[in-house]
Amino acid sequence: MNDGPGAPAVHRGNVTPPTFPYALAPVDRTLWGFNNALIAGVAKPLAAIHRAPISPFARERIRGFAGNLVSPRKVAANILHINRLISNELSGNVRP
CATH class of the missing domain: 1.20.5 (Single alpha-helices involved in coiled-coils or other helix-helix interfaces)
Known part of the structure; x- marks a missing residue:
């Protein structure tokens, strides 16, 4: 049983949140x-x-091309990751 400072709120049971009209x-x-x-x-x-x-092969190529256009952030992240891997190899800090 809770008898601390928040006990009255716990013992009240389920309290329904107030409803607001959505205009x-x-x-x-x-x-x-x-x-x-x-x-x-x-x-x-x-x-x-x-x-x-359009053949399924061509649709897959179009989808991949569109995905590359939509996410240049992934390209930048991959380039930065490659740079990090190269710098780790050169410094001897190679991790699997």
């Missing part, structure tokens, strides 16, 4: 509906048309 809920629902309709009506059919003439 933008109708706007959120409207935007969600619009985005959902856009994805279902435009993006998915275009994706199906795009996939048909």
Whole structure:
């Protein structure tokens, strides 16, 4: 049993958090509906048309190329990592 300074709060049981009205809920629902309709009506059919003439090998190459364009941070991190590995080898601090 707790009888310290926080005991009254512990013994109260479950305290429900206060509820606040969310004024933008109708706007959120409207935007969600619009985005959902856009994805279902435009993006998915275009994706199906795009996939048909392109081979899986070409799609994989395009996805890899796009991934490289999106994440130049990974390229910089890899270059810095290589520089660190080279400097560790030259100084004799080689770790597996």
